[in-house]
Each structure stands twice: as C-alpha cells, then as structure tokens.
Amino acid sequence: MRKNAVVISDLRVVRGGRPIIDGLDVAVPAGSVVGLLGPSGSGKTTLMRSVVGVQDHVTGTVEVLGSAAGTPALRRRVGYMTQDASVYTDLTVAQNLRYFAALADVPSPAEAVAAAVATVDLGGHEKQRVGTLSGGERTRVSLAAALVGGPELLVLDEPTVGLDPVLRRDLWAVFRRLAAAGCTLLVSSHVMDEAVQCDRLLLMRSGALVADTTPDELLATTGAPDAERAFLALIDAAGESAADVGKTTEETAR
Template identity: 55%
Template sequence: MQDGVSICDLKIIRDGKTIIPNLTMQIEPGMIVGLLGPSGSGKTTILRSIVGVQAIAAGTITVLGYPAGSKELRTRIGYFTQSASIYTDLTCIENLRYFAQILGQSEISVQEVLELVDLTKNQKQLASSLSGGERARLALATALLGKPELLILDEPTVGLDPVLRRDLWNLFHRLADQGKTLLISSHVMDEADRCDSLFLLREGCALASGTPVDLKASANTEEMDEVFISLVEKT
C-alpha cells in the first residue's frame, strides 16, 4: 500500500521496558482513524514511531510508501504533539511564519492555515495570551502548514469545550474529504464515533479494530466505553 501507513510486527522498548510488544496495523488513506486507549497504553509512542522520532527495536513502518523517518516524508506529514509545540513568546503569525520558513512555505499558506483554524483575528496576539482552545488551534495550524497528506494528531481536542471539539472534528472531516489521512489519538471513547475506523489499544497491544458501528455490534452495545470494557474483560 503506497498512500497510507503500514505497521508490521512493531516492537518498541523504552528505558528497558517493552512498551509495544508486537503491533501490526494498516491505516487506509483518506480516512480518519482513531487510536484509542487509556493513559500509558502507548498511543504517543506509536505516533512518534510513525513520524520517525521514536527508536524501534523491531518491525517495519511504511508511511506513504517510504520507511518512517525518511527525508521524503518531512513535508508530507503534519504532527500535532501532545503538548502544543508553539513558541509562547511569539505571536500567532510569528509562530506560523517561523514554521513556514523551515518548511519552505509561502505567506499565502500562513494565511490559509490561520483561516482554516479561525485564528485570523488573533494573528497579532502573543501565543502566551491565547486561551487553551486557541493554543490548540494554533498548534494545529502549524501542523497543517505545507498541506501534509498525513496528519498525526496526538489528543488534539483535550481540554476543549464541546462546541470547539465539534468544530475541530468538522475541520478534520473536511480535511479527510480532501483526501488527507488523519490518525488521531484519544482516550475519550465518545470521540470514537466520529472516526471512520478505530484501533483500541491496551498495554501496547491492539485489542480490536474496525468501524465504530462494527465494534459496537460485536460487543452488543451502543456505548464505546462498554466495547472497551468487554474487550478488556475478555482478554
């Protein structure tokens, strides 16, 4: 598969501890894929390995047809880290211009992403004075610079109010409609319903995968929380 992400027999050890024992997963292009699991289950570790900033002990990760971490992927992946990677002593526009310069992007793309995350009116505001949601949207804007085909978003909606969360999910769906692939981690099971497909993770292992509808049907429930609990009890 050329366009998505293919992980095969991935093993990751951190500080002598096996975090991911053996993980195989496929992420189809143009989809919103949710990586769901409790705190410490390995979501960030997996996302880091796809971006190419995590040493792996075994296995292969192919991203858009290249091995993870390849130079060719630098502008093709947008990464929203769990703690927002923005400079708080710069304004919104200064942050974006800085990252745009690194990525070789134009002023037009800076304006485009500002508009996309609805921060045009805040562009001259210092990032330190932004609200939590505005900060998250600025970090998202930096991840969108360069029009990446693959977006890796590590808990992008944490701490946001329901309206803002809905708006961001609408934006994610618009991006997927344009053909982008989104891999989004969350430990909030009700966000699962907004994804096209899901991987449920526990202690570095995929407990189950499939569409939200299929996973709920297989556990005979309407609640994603219950799907997870029933899978945990089964294993």
C-alpha cells in the same frame, strides 16, 4: 481499492529494558480519519511517534506514504501535533506559523500561513501573541502549525484533551473537512464518544492492538449501547485473555 497511508509490520519498541509495543501489525487507510483509542499507558503516543519517525529503539517496518518513517522526503508530507503545545508563546500566531513553514521548506509561506489560519478559524488573531490566547485558541495554533506544510498525513496526539464540548465539536468538524479534502488523519484519544467521529478505530491496551474495526462493527460485536461501554468490554476481555495465557504458561512450567 483504497490504499494505505501507513503500513506497520512487526513494530517493537523497547524502553527501560521492557517492550512498550511488541510485534504490532496495523495499516491506516488513506483519506480517512482513524481513531487511536486506549487508556493512558497503552502505547498510543509511542505508536504515533514511531509513525512520525521520532521514536527511539524501534525495530520492525513503519512505512509512511510509501517511504520509511522519518525520512527527509516526508518532512512536509506529514504533520504532527503533540499532546503539549508545540508553539512559542512569546511569538505571534503569524510568526509561529512562518517559522514552521520555514522548517517544512514551504515554497509559498505567506499563502500557506493564510490557508492554515483560515482552516483553524483564527482569522483576526494573526498579530496576537500566543501567550495571550485562550487554551482552545492555542490548540488551534498548534494544529495550524501541523497543517502549514500542507501534509498528506496528519498525526494528532490527543488534540481535544482539556477542551470544552463546543471546541471539541468544532475541531472534529475541521478534521472531517480535512479528510474530505484527501488528508489522512491518525487521531489519538481516551474520550470514547469521539470514536463515532472516526472512519476506523484502532483500540490499544498494554502496547497491543485489541481491535481494528469501525464504530458500527464495534457496537455490533460487543452488543454495547455506546462506544465507551463497547471499548470497556473489549478491554476487559483482553485482560481476561492475558490472564488466562499467564495462568496456562505458569501451569505448563510446573
């Protein structure tokens, strides 16, 4: 039986006096690519920050690779790629990666940097300043920075946003190779055609989990012809259920 890389129980995150995530339970199987999908504002980034251990005002249990999220022991075991570029544009590719390798206390930084560069196919760009790279290349540098510690869990927040279809395809090929090598990936996206690239799907709406399923199960359950229409069907159903609950509560109060 496959173990879970992440186990979340009764997660609650409050911001500005209101719950962003309220009582979420979910598990991420080890060695798989898990897609975290949902519209903007659904709580995807908040959930990912909770997994990495950098989110404030969190209650509940978030266990990552057998330890509490954010503990020092996970520093090298978990890689995190944020939505915005997390690298320094005035440094070269190699300088950025050496810096992140030092932060992760990598024992053989030169080897780790070379391996990360090779994984994201940036060979020949090591001495180039990041500010002179294309948008797609900068995304690859950010991914390399998340990989340089040799993580067992990779948390990627909308890594393909703004990229053209060819670059998106190439990045997903990298993700699949990493998973085949044993890495667990939690990848957020609002691009529904990326759902079919995942082993498992977590679909969110308004801070709640709408479905925990596979791409095949998603299509079979909804009867939709593609992932986007399947997701919209679930989102609409979830919205109707919430409206019904609100209506019932209001009638009961009367």
